[in-house]
Amino acid sequence: MFDSLSGRMTGVFDRLRTRGALSEADVAEAMREVRLAMLDSDVALPVVKDFINRVRERAIGSEVLESISPGQAVAKIVNDALVEALGGAGAVPLNLNAAAPVPILMVGLQGSGKTTTAGKLGLRLGGLGSRERRRVLLASLDTQRPAAQLQLAQLAQRAGVASLAIVPGQTPVQIAERAMETGRREGYDVVILDTAGRLSIDEALMEEVRQIRAVTTPAETLLVVDAMTGQDAVNTARAFNEAVGVTGIVMTRMDGDARGGAALSMRHITGAPIKLTGSGEKLDALEDFHPERVAGRILGLGDLAGLVEKASDTLDQEESEKLALKMLRGKFDLDDYAGQIRQINKMGSISGILDMLPGMGQMKSQLAGRDLDTSVLKRHTAIISSMTKSERRTPDIIKASRKKRIAAGAGATVQEVNRLLKQFDDMSTMMKRINKLGAKGLMRQGLGALMPKGMMPQGGPGQRPPHRPH
Structure with missing residues (x-):
């Protein structure tokens, strides 16, 4: 819901964080951009005026302009002002303390x-x-x-x-x-x-x-x-x-x-x-x-707290643990992949999940074309359902004639079947690398060592030069 406002606000503070000392002119320019972003997002004018005045008053203080990380300090002030504008810290419960009913x-x-x-x-x-x-x-x-x-x-x-x-x-x-x-x-x-x-x-x-x-x-x-x-x-x-x-x-x-x-x-x-x-x-x-x-x-x-709550409320803990164990043992098949898709769908849209991960909101545009949409996942489930039991357990046997039959049964195209098999193959490769690297190797080489070529967007968190095993 807040994609437009979030994109513009994040851009403002990313620029502030890259600067050293801030002048009052820098703060004024940032507040102008925040004001325009809020107005474009349908925030009522009196609310915008009050918000900007409160932020500007705090942001031009000497403790901010002379701080070691002034950009971070201004971002903290804006965050606090946003929380205040939205109602203060913490959810407000319903009043159910009156006499029943x-x-x-x-x-x-x-x-x-x-x-x-x-x-x-x-x-x-x-x-x-x-x-x-x-x-x-x-x-x-x-x-x-x-x-x-x-x-x-x-x-x-x-x-x-x-x-x-x-x-x-x-x-x-x-x-x-x-x-x-x-x-x-x-x-x-x-x-x-x-x-x-x-x-x-x-x-x-x-x-x-x-x-x-x-x-x-x-x-x-x-x-x-x-x-x-x-x-x-x-x-x-x-x-x-x-x-x-x-x-x-x-x-x-x-x-x-x-x-x-x-x-x-x-x-x-x-x-x-x-x-x-x-x-x-x-x-x-x-x-x-x-x-x-x-x-x-x-x-x-x-919103990591919200993501943890959503996961604990919607995911089947026992099924998740069994799935994780199979993945780490390298015994992951298309039935397990379909089970993983069902778990993801329970949590809502992929973009909603990305919003709850720090720094990932900016990467949504880069990930938009990578078959992460929830509707695509549902289509993958339909394709897997059109396969025989042996095909789901051993995807390597799925050749041209089988792909045509599977596509016809799922109302999909052969190209979509190919994309599903490619994604499954990439995931299987990643699991094998985790198994091979172990915990210490994973910590040493980072996330980039696991990702098949082309899967990690440029500038993504934890990205490192490609790992080339000796």
């Missing part, structure tokens, strides 16, 4: 992903596999959109939580009252109230939400906004906050190609923290919002 009110415009987010939140708090194990009741108050109540009931069923029975003819306020009464009577811990949205902000919508809020007294009023809408998301947040008060924000479509400015503007505009983010259509694609991690990704510092 705790009401959570979901508000927002139509199309922002509000109903899907209600289902995701139900899964997170008490659904199948939930760590919190709360009893959750979902209730749709949307009598405007056709089938909205049925949609939420279906989401509740998928999540493994309860949904309020649909009674035709009731008003949103009556449904809200019935939901809270059901929650009290049947011992639910949390009641999630999904209100109706509109295509645009109007007084009728706001009055309806005010009435619902009055009869339910929610512990959380979560505004769901679509990150793809840019400045419109900021305007929506301001209007809802002024009308009904917002305690937290959920930003959806964080995996899209939005410029990211809305996220940077939300805290300043509403005073409410971004608490959760949605990054996909799957019900488990709801995550805590960590300002310091997002700031790190914007500045190209990565």
Whole structure:
């Protein structure tokens, strides 16, 4: 989501780091570029002004201009200011400390992903596999959109939580009252109230939400906004906050190609923290919002903590260990390669994973043409599925006639089959080199010693001259 802003910000600080002493003119030029980058990324003008003023005031101090690494010092100041603008260090948890049943009110415009987010939140708090194990009741108050109540009931069923029975003819306020009464009577811990949205902000919508809020007294009023809408998301947040008060924000479509400015503007505009983010259509694609991690990704510092969390939550530990052992023993076949692809797909897009690795955000353009796209990996799975068991175990037997049959079975081309086999061969070569070098040799010669010729982009981390064995 932050690719454009991240690329420009990283470029600014890379140039600063290469300089020795910095003058006030150097800082002013850097701040001008940061200002333009933020404006181009749809950050609200008042937010940009406040951000630049705070950074400039700290950056022109003598402790920065006279420091040993002034470029690094300015980058640190910008990082701290970004964290502050995004809401401060650490995720802000939902307020679930009120007397049960705790009401959570979901508000927002139509199309922002509000109903899907209600289902995701139900899964997170008490659904199948939930760590919190709360009893959750979902209730749709949307009598405007056709089938909205049925949609939420279906989401509740998928999540493994309860949904309020649909009674035709009731008003949103009556449904809200019935939901809270059901929650009290049947011992639910949390009641999630999904209100109706509109295509645009109007007084009728706001009055309806005010009435619902009055009869339910929610512990959380979560505004769901679509990150793809840019400045419109900021305007929506301001209007809802002024009308009904917002305690937290959920930003959806964080995996899209939005410029990211809305996220940077939300805290300043509403005073409410971004608490959760949605990054996909799957019900488990709801995550805590960590300002310091997002700031790190914007500045190209990565998010290793987030990557470790994602891996521990999504990867099958036992399968990963078996796969690693087979690879190190040199017994890696195409069945194992397909298993590795399944593991990667669980973690999301390749570009998203690269964003979380320090310094790798800048390399995405270099890696773009190297068959690392998730859709390509899925295509590889289809090709492998079209092979016989003996072909998957012994890829060397796959010659021209077999390639044609495999390609036809997978709806692919022979060229795609060749690319898959070449990548598998490169990976097998790398595993054999690891086995041969051992831990000490690997540490001595670096990553470049493992990579087949042409696989490591120029200027990549850890690159060394090609290793030529004696």
